[in-house]
Amino acid sequence: EVKLQQSGDELVRPGASVKISCKASGYTFTNYAMYWVKQSPGQGLEWIGTIIPLIDTTSYNQKFKGKATLTADKSSNTAYMELSRLTSEDSAVYYCARAGNYGYTPFDYWGQGVMVTVSS
């Protein structure tokens, strides 16, 4: 069974950073890319970036360059997203989702989401 298990909800101070994990199981980690998606409260879905663990390549939505950093650990089948210099605008639910390495496949499995709350 394919599963993407994300880390727990976070309460963080403005200006701080947070690192979210997404542990994959039930498939070969390097056969798929991992996408990260933001959902602000009551809002729609927004692509943040993608990492292809097979070749350690990342791509980012221009809006999130400098804000998000994606990494992957092939030894533990885990993808990570670090968000830096947090502000209230970063309070949202963040999802990881997998799709094929070479594009042209939809996001088929999603993590359960991590709610990040930025507050002093």
Next chain:
Amino acid sequence: DIQMTQSPPSLSASLGDKVTITCQTSQNINKYIAWYQQKPGKAPRLLIGFTSRLVSGIPSRFSGSGSGRDYSFSISNVESEDIASYYCLQYDNSPPTFGGGTKLELK
């Protein structure tokens, strides 16, 4: 980036109704569109890929069609468990982009 214009933003239906949601894209996406269902507090769930391919285990009352820049998603015989928000996603071009969503409510 490809813009996705999804409509309507909200929809009210009675049990047993047929409802249709549309997504118009800013350029041809060659049928690379998917449809997702999202319930409150849950992750989106893939229902349909490549315009009309129903994911295994998804009821046949869900369907999709379209080509070029115009796509639609329908639910025939709406059931109470279908009350949710629905999103389209284009994955023809990077970056992948989502429609704004449609909230389906019971009349």
